[in-house]
Amino acid sequence: MRVAWIGLGVMGYPMAGHLVARGGLQVTVYNRTAAKAAKWAEAFGGATAPTPAAAAKDADFVFACVGNDDDLRQVTTGPEGAFQAMKPGAVFIDHTTASARVARELHAAAKGRGLGFVDAPVSGGQAGAENGVLTVMCGGDPEDYARAEPLIAHFSRMRKLLGPAGSGQLAKMVNQIAIAGLVQGLAEAINFGMKAGLPMEDVIEVISKGAAGSWQMENRHKTMIAGKFDFGFAADWMRKDLGICLDESRRNGAPLPVTALVDQFYAEVQKLGGGRWDTSSLIARFQNLDRS
Structure with a gap:
């Protein structure tokens, strides 16, 4: 079996x-x-190629994890894109967080060339990628997913086909919408507790075992309390993802008032120079407000 991988960022590098x-x-x-x-x-111990097409030539499966819709189009249907060289019957698995629209577009383009296509965005961050315990949300045809699933299993602990092309991207939007509200709520709660003079490490130890507990609380409360935001999923990337969510909501009519508000809060973080701070940096807004 021959495999190609396109895009070696903080996620793609360990996944490959x-x-x-x-x-x-x-x-x-x-x-x-x-x-x-x-x-x-x-x-x-792998090999390198000078273009996506060269990497994809003769491959049975081609994976990608790039930045956005335009990057994805470039490495697939662009002049030197993978679709130009993939053999009939090969499957393209896309782990980029992108729009559902581009997933459907590329699924149709792949099918027109006799290729399979699975949109498969991931959740779990850099640590999840490095430890091989990502959650993978998939869209596409059942037969293509069935072929790709054993390979996806090598870097994930949960993966599931959720519907036709675009369903993986839509599920990732659900994920990011939920995270946005959780992180903002956690930032407000910790800031409130600190203003009240509470020992917040102790408070979190107690409340994390009750109904307020969440992955975000367990994994991000320390950085919020310490005001250190130098790891994890960047605010710039979160804004890109929330922009995709808000754009899709305008299509399907689902109101996202909290998501829209948190998106603007991340814009404030960017103005503070925190574009590369991780998502827990929402609490930095309160510190800035205190100084203003």
Whole structure:
């Protein structure tokens, strides 16, 4: 079995590595920065290619994890994109967080070329990618998913086909909408507790075992209390994702008042110079308000 991987960012780099380390697969990688592809190949024993098309040639499965809709189109249907070289019957698995519209568009383009296509955005962050315990939300045709699922299993602990093309991206939007509200609520709660003079580490230890508990509380309360936001999913990326959610909501008519508000709060974080701070940096807004 031959596998190609396109995009070696903080998520794609370890995910592709698991296909080799856990799956024992032969993987050829492409990355816009060739030096990073060379570094990956040296670490995992794979091969590199100069273009997405070259990486995808003769591959049975092609994975991608890039930045946005335009990046995804470039590496698939662009002049040197993977779709130009993939053999009939091969399956393209896209782990980019993108729009449902581009997923449907590329699914149709793939089918027109005799290819499979699965939109499969992930949740779990950099730590989840490095530890191979991501959650993967998938959309596409059942037969394509059935072929791809054993490979996706090498870097995930949960994966599921949720419907036709675009369903994976829509499920990721649900995920990000839920996270946005949770992180804002946690930021408000911790800021309130600190203003009240409470020992917040102790408070979180208690309330995290009750109805208020969440993954965000367990994993992000310390950075909020300490005011250190140097790891995790960046505010810039969250704004990109929330923009996708808000755009889709205008299509399907689902109101997202809290999501729209939190999106603007992240815009304030960006203005503070925190575009690369992780999502727990919402609490920094309160510190800035105190100074103003």
